[in-house]
Amino acid sequence: MENLQAEIPRAGERRRLGLAKGAGLYLGRYWQLYAMLALPMLYFIVFKYGPMYGVTIAFKDFNLFQGISKSPWIGLETFRSIFKMDSFYLALRNTFMLNFLDLVFSFPAPILLAVMLNELRGAAFKKISQTILYLPHFISWVIIGGIVYQVFATNTGMVNLFLERFGLGPFPFLSDKYYWLFTYLGTGIWQSAGWGTIIYLAAMTAINKELYEAAEVDGAGRLARIWHITLPGIRSTIVVLLVLKLGEMVQIGFERPFVIGNVTVSEFSEVLSTFVYKMGMETGEYSVATAVGFFQAVVGLVFILTSNYISKKTTDEGII
Amino acid sequence: MNAKLGNRLFDGLNYLLLSLCVLLCLAPFLHIVAVSLSSNGPIMSGAVTLFPVDLNFEAYNRVFSDLTMLRSLGLTVGLTVGFTVLCMVMTICAAYPLTKTELKGRKIAMYLIVFTMFFSGGIIPEYILIKQLHLVNSLWSLVLPLLVNPFYLIILITFFNSIPKSLEESAELDGCSHFGTLVRIILPLSMPAVATLSLFYAVNRWNGFMDTLFYITDTNLYPLQLKLYQLIMNSMMTDQMQMEGAQIIQVLPESLKAASIVFATVPILIVYPWLQRYFVSGIMLGSVKG
DSSP, rough: HHHHHHHHHHHHHHHHHHHHHHHHHHHHHHHHHHHHHHHHHHHIIIIIIIHHHHHGGBBBOOEEETTTHHHHHOOHHHHHHHHHOOHHHHHHHHHHHHHHHHHHHHHHHHHHHHHHHHHHHHHHHHHHHHHHHHHGSSSSHHHHHHHHHHHHOTTTTTHHHHHTTTTTOOTTTTTTTHHHHHHHHHHHHHHHHHHHHHHHHHHHHTTHHHHHHHHHHHOOOHHHHIIIIIITTTHHHHHHHHHHHHHHHSSSHHHHHHHHGGGGHHHHHOOOHHHHHIIIITTTHHHHHHHHHHHHHHHHHHHHHHHHHHHHHHHSOOOO | HHHHHHHHHHHHHHHHHHHHHHHHHHHHHHHHHHHHHHHHHHHHHOOOOSEEEEEEEEHHHHHOOOOOHHHHHHHHHHHHHHHHHHHHHHHHHHHHHHTTTTTTTHHHHHHHHHHHHOOOOOOOHHHHHHHHHOTTGGGGGTTTGGSOOHHHHHHHHHHHHSSSSSHHHHHHTTTOOHHHHIIIIIIIHHHHHHHHHHHHHHHHHHHHHHHHHOOOGGGOOOHHHHHHHHHHHOHHHHHHHSSSOOOOOOOOOHHHHHHHHHHHHHHHHHHHHHHHHHHHHHHHHHHHHO
């Protein structure tokens, strides 16, 4: 409606003043908005679309001195060589594996925590515990990496010291690949579970309080109320987040596997993002690294679009 | 009576488990602080867990007398402040025009922006771009590529849209320009959103590490996270530090690393309580669909 009303006088003006003058009027009225938008759009074009043009080096025999445009095209040669690399499949497998394990173990953690927080009556304790639980989210991965290496160290680390008191260990949390998986997953939960509760707690505040009262009258215990009211109340939030998580199966952040991983566990810790870093920044194989990144971006896009489609079908909510 | 007992049992267990979770969150920090404050003997023999044993400030003495560390801290503070201001100006400048549905080209701009959320050139083409712009070893390489975060932009657009249109219209009738309306009407009403997004930008820059690893090789320009990474992961640096100077009082690398970690974490802990109320509301803003 609003649009229509705005359209009508402008159309009239145009007929009266002629197209050129109409355009002049329009610009006279809106130039400030275009001026504001100019720099941010320039940013997107240079720093977001510029690298997209740079992707062409995945199809070229790139050489830094010749630059992107002058390097010769070689078609799919780079991709062929990647698909022959064992290290590529290892990184691909690990990316899926770590993401999948994260989904299984880290995804339920904030839901559980949020339910527990939601059941608290004391406002003071709730506030304090939330403050502390959110905190790890604001610590950088470098610092977390440093902390992990100190806490899980075999001789002086706190975890092994505790375990030794119970006559267990020491466990090679950082140097044995299977133990390392535990370290990686545990660290992820530690860093993000508290922060993840925010969105579930928000969804819980939208649940009608009368439902709880009615259930209590009917004699439902606390667990029954959680199972039959709280969890169904946040179901759509859970589904949306789950589906979106599935959409990010090939995307993996660089910093977490990079700082927690190490040479002794590279069989599990080498993922696509660290593989690209090593290929590009350390070995200087720019074309190979770009091709792997491009592969990841395309597969990632397919995953995200698919999961978004599923999310829209099932819950009417999605990100696009 | 039975139901009441069950209730109490549930509450008790809930408090217990949550306290345990809270303790688990804090324990690693306590351990680091304990190690940074303990003497070598107890650390080596494995006597230090959550509390310092045989108090010793030598590690902090070392950190604070390390000028490169202080320089990294100062540089990161300045970088974070400058970055946040620039990012907010750019994000606001982008968000306001994009709320105007009658603006021609708005949809195209939106598509261009949203597409970048789902597809990117990847880190190597980005690195090559930075290199070709001669921004390697310039602090601009840590600012320019991150000027507008599309997620935050959409949050801000959503927030601007929630402000009643009639306010803007009356301002325009009174002869206010678009720019004037933004500065005098919209922004004062958007302070919660602006504060939240500033916080998010600032935290991202403060904690950002990957781009510093890629773009900064000059040790004089090391931001704190990169400095820490070198210190924590490459024990070479600590060996070097230990060889320096005549007043060699042995400090264990563990202790020195722990002190550096505390040194880099304390600034966040200081500002954290003031920021908390903002970021919770920020997440809520973010969960509102645009």
